[in-house]
Amino acid sequence: MVRNEYLQIPGPTNVPSRILRTLSMPLINHRGAEFEQLLTHCVKGLKKVFRTDNDILLFPSSGSGGLESAIVNFFSPGDKIVVVCQGVFSERVSLIAEKYGVNVIKVKKEWGQAVRAEEIEAVLKQDINKEIKAVCLPQNETTSGIVNDIESVGKMMCESSHPALLIVDAVSSLACMPFENDLWGVDVAITASQKGFMLPPGLSMIAVSERAWKLYEESKLPKWYWDYKAVREKMEEQQLPYTPPTTLLFGLKESLDILEEEGIENVWKRHALMAQATRNAAKAMGLSLFAELGYESDTVTAIYMPEGIVFKEFSNILKSKYGVVIGGGLQRLQGKIFRIGHMGSIHKLDVYAVMGAIEMSLFELGYKVELGTASKAVSETFLK
Ligand SMILES: Cc1ncc(COP(=O)(O)O)c(C=O)c1O
Structure with missing residues (x-):
C-alpha cells in the first residue's frame, strides 16, 4: 500500500488539503448575500492572477467549454x-x-514545436483587407509540453495595424507561468479550474477586453448558455444566470488565497524550478525530451518512451508500486511519449518522489540507468 497518490498527469492536479476541506462546506443560497461576497472575492483574486482589469466571466464547464464560448461570442459564420x-x-x-x-486559417506546426510571432505576422500581413477577426493560440500546448511566447505575439499584434483579437488558451499555464493579460495585449484568455488553480474540474474562467466586447456586438453565432453579455450582466449583480458550482467557488476562494499568500511571481518561479529539476533528472537518466529546445513547458514535461519499454507496463508499475500517476501520449503520440504534470501543488520533495519512482520503474523494466541518478540531478538543480 502506498501512503499518497501523486497525481502527476497534466491536470487534474493534486488538490491541497486546505482546498479539499473547503469543498465539504455546506451549500449556500446562490442568490443570497454570502454568494455575492464569495463571487466578489473570487473575481478580485482572479483579476490578480490574470493580471488584468478586464471583465472576468465564470462558467460551470470544463476548459473546452471555455474555448467554445470564445468562438460563439465573437464570430459569425464565414x-x-x-x-x-x-x-x-x-x-x-x-x-x-x-x-x-x-x-x-491554420498555422500548422509539428507537435512539439512552438510557433513564432513572425509566422503569425506573415499571415496577418497577407490579409490586406483586414478580414481576419482573431488569432487563437495556446500559451502552453499540454499535448507536447511546449510554450508559445505570448508576449512576443501580443507585441507583434499591438505594433501591427491589424485589428485582429488575440485569444489565448491559458488552461494549462495560468497560475503557473508568467502571464500578463493586459501588458501583453491579450483580448480573451481562457482557463479552467483543474490545473494551476489546484481545484477539481468544472469551472472555466475567462478574461474579456473592451476590444473583444466590440466584436461581441457583431457576432451572429447562436448562444444562450455561453452568452457573455448575459453572464456579465448577472455577474454585475454578483450572481450567475444559472445555478453556479458554489462548491467549486469555495475552493477557488481558497486557491486564490493560497496563491496570494505565496505571491504569484513566486508561484511562477516555483513552477520553473520544478520543471527544470524534472527535465534535468530526465536528461541525467538518458531520456530524451519531446519539446523544442528553449520552449519547454513549466507545467508538463513530455518525454520519449525509451526503446523497448511499453507505456502501459511502465505506468502500471509506477501506480501500483509507488502511487505515481503520469500521463501518456495523446492521439498520434500514444505509446511514443509520456507526460509528467508538475503544476499547481508541486513542491521540491514531490519531484524527488516522482522522478525516483520513474527511475525505479524504468530500471525494473530493463532500462539501463544507475540508481540514484534522478535524485542527484534534482538535488543539483535545487542547490544551484
Ligand atoms: C491547453 C488546454 N486547453 C484546453 C484543454 C481542455 O480542457 P478540458 O479538458 O477541461 O475541457 C486542456 C485540457 O487538458 C488543455 O490542456
Whole structure:
C-alpha cells in the first residue's frame, strides 16, 4: 500500500488539503448575500492572477467549454480567424470553430514545436483587407509540453495595424507561468479550474477586453448558455444566470488565497524550478525530451518512451508500486511519449518522489540507468 497518490498527469492536479476541506462546506443560497461576497472575492483574486482589469466571466464547464464560448461570442459564420495548430488542444479550437462555420486559417506546426510571432505576422500581413477577426493560440500546448511566447505575439499584434483579437488558451499555464493579460495585449484568455488553480474540474474562467466586447456586438453565432453579455450582466449583480458550482467557488476562494499568500511571481518561479529539476533528472537518466529546445513547458514535461519499454507496463508499475500517476501520449503520440504534470501543488520533495519512482520503474523494466541518478540531478538543480 502506498501512503499518497501523486497525481502527476497534466491536470487534474493534486488538490491541497486546505482546498479539499473547503469543498465539504455546506451549500449556500446562490442568490443570497454570502454568494455575492464569495463571487466578489473570487473575481478580485482572479483579476490578480490574470493580471488584468478586464471583465472576468465564470462558467460551470470544463476548459473546452471555455474555448467554445470564445468562438460563439465573437464570430459569425464565414468569419476568418487564424488558429495555431500544434497539438490536441490547439487543434480543438480549430475543430470547434469549423463546426460553427467559421473559416479557419491554420498555422500548422509539428507537435512539439512552438510557433513564432513572425509566422503569425506573415499571415496577418497577407490579409490586406483586414478580414481576419482573431488569432487563437495556446500559451502552453499540454499535448507536447511546449510554450508559445505570448508576449512576443501580443507585441507583434499591438505594433501591427491589424485589428485582429488575440485569444489565448491559458488552461494549462495560468497560475503557473508568467502571464500578463493586459501588458501583453491579450483580448480573451481562457482557463479552467483543474490545473494551476489546484481545484477539481468544472469551472472555466475567462478574461474579456473592451476590444473583444466590440466584436461581441457583431457576432451572429447562436448562444444562450455561453452568452457573455448575459453572464456579465448577472455577474454585475454578483450572481450567475444559472445555478453556479458554489462548491467549486469555495475552493477557488481558497486557491486564490493560497496563491496570494505565496505571491504569484513566486508561484511562477516555483513552477520553473520544478520543471527544470524534472527535465534535468530526465536528461541525467538518458531520456530524451519531446519539446523544442528553449520552449519547454513549466507545467508538463513530455518525454520519449525509451526503446523497448511499453507505456502501459511502465505506468502500471509506477501506480501500483509507488502511487505515481503520469500521463501518456495523446492521439498520434500514444505509446511514443509520456507526460509528467508538475503544476499547481508541486513542491521540491514531490519531484524527488516522482522522478525516483520513474527511475525505479524504468530500471525494473530493463532500462539501463544507475540508481540514484534522478535524485542527484534534482538535488543539483535545487542547490544551484
Ligand atoms: C491547453 C488546454 N486547453 C484546453 C484543454 C481542455 O480542457 P478540458 O479538458 O477541461 O475541457 C486542456 C485540457 O487538458 C488543455 O490542456
